[in-house]
Amino acid sequence: EVRLVESGGGLIEPGGSLRLSCAASGFTFSNAWMTWIRQAPGKGLEWVGRIKSKIDGGTTDCAAPVKGRFSISRDDSENTFYLQMDSLKTEDTATYYCTVYSSGTCSYWGQGTLVTVSS
Amino acid sequence: QSALTQPPSASGSPGQSVTISCTGTSSDVGGYNFVSWYQQHPGKAPKLLISEVSKRPSAVPDRFSGSKSGNTASLTVSGLQAEDEADYYCCSYADTKNLVFGGGTKLTVL
Numbered sequence: 001e002v003r004l005v006e007s008g009g010g011l012i013e014p015g016g017s018l019r020l021s022c023a024a025s026g027f028t029f030s031n032a033w034m035t036w037i038r039q040a041p042g043k044g045l046e047w048v049g050r051i052k053s054k055i056d057g058g059t060t061d062c063a064a065p066v067k068g069r070f071s072i073s074r075d076d077s078e079n080t081f082y083l084q085m086d087s088l089k090t091e092d093t094a095t096y097y098c099t100v101y102s103s104g105t106c107s108y109w110g111q112g113t114l115v116t117v118s119s
Numbered sequence: 120q121s122a123l124t125q126p127p128s129a130s131g132s133p134g135q136s137v138t139i140s141c142t143g144t145s146s147d148v149g150g151y152n153f154v155s156w157y158q159q160h161p162g163k164a165p166k167l168l169i170s171e172v173s174k175r176p177s178a179v180p181d182r183f184s185g186s187k188s189g190n191t192a193s194l195t196v197s198g199l200q201a202e203d204e205a206d207y208y209c210c211s212y213a214d215t216k217n218l219v220f221g222g223g224t225k226l227t228v229l
Contacts, residue, residue: 035218037165045157045165045208047218063217097164104153104212105170112164 002026002108004098009113012088020083020113022098027108030054030076033101036083038094039112046094050101051081066092088117122147122219123209130227131199139224141192141209147219149190153212156185156194159223160205168207169194196226204228 008020022034033056036048049062051072060072069088074081083096095114099106124142131137141148141156148154154172157165169175169185172192182197192211196203209221 037218044223045210045220047220050218061216103171104151104210104218105155105167106157106165106210106218107167107170107176109164109166 004110006110006113009115011116017086029079035101037097040094123221125221125224132229136197138195147211147213154192155210157208
């Protein structure tokens with residue numbers, strides 16, 4: 001059974017940093033492309049970024065609103081991937097989901113972790 | 120404003136069929152057969168319903184079906200059941216190599 005468990009969310013002041021983790025199990029993590037999707041309270045879904053598998057180059061890409069502030073990485077030895085969030089803004093307040101990504105589809109989702117950016 | 124346009128709400132009585140539309144452009148929905156649909160119940164994570172326009176995971180009931188014509192994709196829920204009441208989101212791969220989502224449709228079972 002595929003399982004994705006996010007952690008690392010919490011309350012942080014504007015300008016601060018936070019690192020989210022996503023622990024994966026139940027599939028061959030090293031072969032998987034992974035994405036982060038976020039959802040502001042009461043709002044819709046927004047793509048944050050993705051990382052390819054190392055065999056496919058391991059490159060990352062992030063959405064325009066977070067480019068230069070957020071970065072994505074992975075540790076295949078730990079079956080975990082990460083979202084490093086710097087220079088946080090109030091508009092980054094959201095539940096952050098990690099997903100398994102393939103052929104334009106987010107096939108499996110974690111339960112999400114809430115990030116609140118507020119002073 | 121979301122990249123893909125969905126109606127904010129839809130409704131139907133139990134047993135009826137409802138279709139939710141998702142309109143994009145030739146740079147996303149119209150340009151790729153990588154349209155997916157997700158169901159989200161309140162307080163829960165989204166769940167994949169349809170991938171690649173019309174492919175349904177084995178665990179998803181065949182009451183859910185997807186299609187696409189031009190720049191518009193559609194999700195049809197047949198034989199509506201009470202548990203289908205949820206938010207539904209469409210998503211497409213785009214020229215920017217990103218994923219773009221619709222704003223979501225709240226489906227009410229009357």
